[in-house]
Amino acid sequence: MVAIPVGELRVQSRSLPGEAWLTDLLSSLPVLAGSAWLASQQQRARQALAGESLPSRRQEAWRFTDASAITAIPAHRLERLAAPADLPAPAAQVLRLVLDGRGDPLEGLALPEGLERLDPAVVEALCGEALDANGATAAWPVQLNGALADQVLALRVSQPLPTVLELVSDTGDAAGVLGLRLLLVLDPGASLEVLEVHRARGASLTSVVLEAQLGRGARLRHGLLAQGQPHQPAAAADELPSSAGAAPVLLHHLAVVQDPGSELQLTAAVSGWGLARLEPMVVQRSGSAFTRLRGLQRVDGRQVVDTHSRVLFAGPEGRLDQVHKALADGAGRSVFNGAVIVPRQAQRTDAAQLSRSLLLSDRARIDTKPELEIVADDVKCAHGATVSRLQQDELFYLQSRGIAADQAARLLLRGFCEEVLAELPAPSALWQPLALLMGEEPAP
C-alpha cells in the first residue's frame, strides 16, 4: 500500500473527470448576444452547473446508469456542423427541418397552412412550462441543454396538419457537444405527426429538450428514431476497453402537457449509442386525456440505454397505454424505469404499463422497474414486467417448419421489434429503422 499525502488526495478529488469535463465545457461556451431572455436562461443554467459534476450512480435516478461515457466526448460545443450527407430523400408530405443548433432550420421554407413560428413573446412565456409541470427543470440533462442551446425552435400548430414534420439532427463524425431545444404548441383541435431523427457516428453528445403542449382535443403522434452508429462494428466493440473509441451519447428529454380530450402517442426506437438516456414525461394537466407510449431499445457491445418515463395524472379519468421493450446483447446494459403517478384527484384513471425485455447474452444486463404511486382509490392500474430469453416454444415452432435455428431467432427478434416500429409515423420506413436497430447493413 502506498501512502498518499493528504494534500494530493484533495487535488485528485477536485479534478474528478466529470467535474473537469463540465468545467471545460462551460468555460468554452461563448456568451450569447441577441435575445436577452435566452441569454439569461443560458446564464442561469450555466450557473446551476458550475461546480457540479456528472450525474452519479449515488443518485437514485442514475443508480443503474454510468454517465462517465460523457467524459470521453470532447468538452466543447459543436459550432459548425457539416450538412448531413447521406439522408434519405424526404417522402411526399414531409416537411424536413435539419437541426444543427446554429442555423435557422426554417430559413427559406414555406410553412404549410396551420404551422407557424411561435411569437417570441409567447415562447418566453411558455418555454420551460412543460418541464416545470413535469418536475424536470433541475434535471442535469435539462440544465446541460439550457447551458448549450442558443436558440429555441418553437412552432405552433393551429389545425390538423396533413404534413409530417421531420426534425433531423446528424452529427456525423464530428466530435463535441450539440444542444437542441424545441417547443411545440398544439392549439385545441390541432393535430400533428412528428418524426424526430437523431444520428451520430463520432464522439459527440446530442442533447435534446423538447417540450410540447397539447390543447383540448389536440392530437400529437410523435416518433423518435435515435440511431447511433459507433465507429467500430458492434461485434468488436465489447472486446475493446471501454475507453477506446468514444461512442456517441444522446441525452433526450421530452416533456409534454396534455389538456383534456387530447391524445398523445410517443414511439421511441433507440440503438447504437455508447450511452443514451431518454426521459419522456407527460402530465395530464386535468386528466381526461389519452397517452400511448411505445419504446424499443437495443444495446450491444458495451452500450448503455436508459429510459426513465414518467406519467402524472393531475385530474380524473386519464388513460395510459404503455409498452416498453428492450433487447440486450453483448455486454450491453438496458435500464427502464416507468413512473406512473396517480394522486387523489385522479380518480377513474385507467393505466396499463408493460415492460418486455429480451436478454440475448450472458454478459448483458437488464434493469426494469415499474414505479407506481397510486393514491386515488377508484383506479385501474395494471403493470407487468418480463425479462426472458427467446422463447423455446416459439423457436421450436419455427424450426418444425424447416426454418433453421439462427434464422428463426432472427425472425423472432424482428417480430419483437416490428411491434413497436410499426407505430412510428410512416415516413420512418425510409430511415430503415429495423436494419439499423438489428445492426444490419442498411440497404442502399
Next chain:
Amino acid sequence: MIRPDAPVLLEICDLRASVEEQPILKGVNLTIRAGEIHAVMGRNGSGKSTLSKVLAGHPAYRVTAGSVHYRGEDLLALLPEQRARIGLFLGFQYPVEIPGVSNLEFLRVATNARRQEQGLEELDTFAFEDLVRERLKVVQMDPAFLERSVNEGFSGGEKKRNEILQMALLDPLVAILDETDSGLDIDALRIVAGGVNQLASAANATLLITHYQRLLDVITPDYVHVMAAGQILRTGGKELALELEESGYDWVDAELERLEASAPEGLAAAQASRTPAEVG
C-alpha cells in the same frame, strides 16, 4: 389405404424418451407405410403427444433408447428443421402465437426451406402469394389471416386451419397431427378434417393423435393404436376406435395389471407416468 408393398416411410423401434429425467415413452414400436392413415388414441398422460414431439425433435425431450427411421434415414440424428425439410410435419395441438412476425412471411420462408430441399426453385413474394391463395381453399381460410401475425389473436379453429394450411404448403410425406380436433366446433372440425383428407395421397402418410372418435368419423384410419403408459398396448382397424368409444379405456387398466404380473417393473414405471398431470 393399406398396400403391403408400399414403401415404409416411418419406422419406430422400441422408442424410449424422457422429459426432465421422467421416462414417458417406454418402448414404442410403429411402422407406417405410404398411403396409410394411422390413429393413436389414449388417455391424457399416455405419451401420445410426447411421441409426436419426439418425432419432430422438440429439445425438451430426450431419447434414451430405440430408433426412428424416416425413409431409411436416421431421423433422430437430424435437427428439427432438417426433419421438416425432408418432409416430416407436426401439426401442433397448441399452435404458437408469434407477435410481430407476419403469417405470410412465415409461410413463405417455411415453404421455401422445404422447396429448396425438394430441389424446387424458391418462390418470390408474388409467386408465393399465388400459391398460398390457391392452398387457402383447402381449409376455406380468409386471406385476411395472411396479413396478421402468426396465430396472434386467432381463434382455436383459425389456428388449426393455419396448421393445415402449412401442411398444404409444405407437402409433407409424413404428417403427424396432434389433437388437431381439440377445441374445434363441428363445422371447423369438418373443414379441418376435409383439408387433411384432400392432402392424403398414396404417396404420403398421416398419423392422427386424438382423444375422440369424432375426428375418425370424418377421417377414416387404416390402423388404430391404443397407447398407455408410454407403449402401444393394442393395434386394430377402425373398429377399435368405435369399441373404445363404447367401452372406454377401463380395459386398459386390466391390461396394465396383466403387464404387472409379467413384469412388475413395467407397471411401477407405468403408474409413475400416470401421476404427473398433462405429460402427454
